[in-house]
Amino acid sequence: MSSTIPSQQKALFLLSKQGDWKVDHTPVLKPKAGEVLIRVESSALNPVDWKVRDWGLDVIPEYPTILGCDSAGVVIAVGEGVKSVAIGDKVIHQGEFDVRKGSFQQYNLELSHLVAKLPPNLTFDQGATISTAAATAAISFYGPKVDLGGLALTPPWTNGGRGKYAGTPLLIIGGASSVGQAVIQFAQLSGFSPIVTTASLSGADRLKSLGATHVIDRYADLPSSLQVITATPFSLIYDAISSPETKETAHSILAEGGTLIIVEQPGVKEAVPTKEVIAPWAGVNQSPNKEIGAELMANLSALLENGDIKVSILLCLLDCTRNSYAVGDKPNMVEVIPNGLAGIPDGLDRLRKYQVIAKKLVVHPQETL
Incomplete structure (x- = not known):
């Protein structure tokens, strides 16, 4: 027809x-x-x-x-x-x-x-x-824990998924980017807290309205700025910029046994076995993320219409x-x-x-x- x-x-x-x-x-x-x-x-x-x-x-x-x-x-x-x-x-x-x-x-x-x-x-x-920024964030968190997949967390649109990871700290490098803003919002739906991000301070209020709890000036010394917020090392860092410099910085402050999510290969030059680095593939129509991609697209309209996700x-x-x-x-x-x-x-x-x-x-x- x-x-x-x-x-x-x-x-x-x-x-x-x-x-x-x-x-x-x-x-x-x-x-x-x-x-x-x-x-x-x-x-x-x-x-x-x-x-x-x-x-x-x-x-x-x-x-x-x-x-x-x-x-x-x-x-x-x-x-x-x-x-x-x-x-x-x-x-x-x-x-x-x-x-x-x-x-x-x-x-x-x-x-x-x-x-x-x-x-x-x-x-x-x-x-x-909308689609690619939302898919990049969602697949990173909820995609299968395989090569090019994600962390296999429970999505917020499933029973028990919303707020499930309350109290889990998250650091986001580049929260003002399209992907960064999507990551902030999915992280908030999943309950992550605190949600700390780097960005220009001129957009701090906007990022906090999306779910960030702390915004650090992108030009500030990151390790010392984080010490003011918490003395506990971050076990999960999302680098939404993934330049060589940001990847190296994020990896250096990542806790032992922690995971760094990057959006662009290659990975970290001086990576160590005790720190995981993953680079999810953001395609909803390709393996290994077809299943979570279909779930995302089935729920995306409602998330947008309800104001749960504002990829802005x-x-x-x-x-x-x-x-x-x-x-x-x-x-x-x-x-x-x-x-x-x-x-x-x-x-x-x-x-x-x-x-x-x-x-x-x-x-x-x-x-x-």
Whole structure:
């Protein structure tokens, strides 16, 4: 069953490993059993998109390919057996790096159990900023305790999961990042306390409203600042920045027998066997995290609509432009890049050069000329 669907669409292709970008025509694919076809209204840019291309990461099965791992849109066709969503539903989902599911195109496919309905209080642009940050945090905490998995904690959406880890201290490096803010909120739902994070103090009130109990100036001496809060070493540290410097600092202050979660490989140069370092893979549609990914997406709409999760970008550092907006505690601040898919390479270059602060870049694929 489907609505009127074009036979052709436009997509941004990565032509080869570390190769060129090209906007080109490609067929609109039909959903298989269990899949939905989505008209992509907004697609967010993430640092992983430029890193896959520039660094030639081995996560692409074949080229040319289509990148993009965050989007929001409208279901326009459903495959056999789909019951959880219907044609016309507004949804958010995490794309995959291939021509079927990458979000840097006007129409893409996804398994129906891996999409979440867009809450009515959110726009497409806001919805497009959510999936990867939420998945990174949730998989880190609740994913299976295997390579590329997480800590296998009990999720807060299950019976007995909310508040289960009360009294367990957590240190987060980079709490103002998209992932950092998601980590703070899932940690609060799980009961972690204290929740200490590093960030610019200009955003301290915002981070405390999300669940942080203490905010340390990101430029302060971290070990001495932590001593003021607690003399007990942290057995769990989440490095949402994962630069070489932050990883080494976090590892040095981690308690013996503790765990450091990083979001980017390689690991710590001087790692010791008595301190665990894990790097979860944030894809909800790939092993080993398919099961927890499906659970997250099944519960994400309710968490967002109830205000339990507000995956947001701090507003204090930049003024809004004509194509940017901020609305209360919703996922924001968003800058819409002009020219649709053709604007993505320039946007990724801005991310590469660290020229994007306190906002997410999104494109509207349907505006591609």
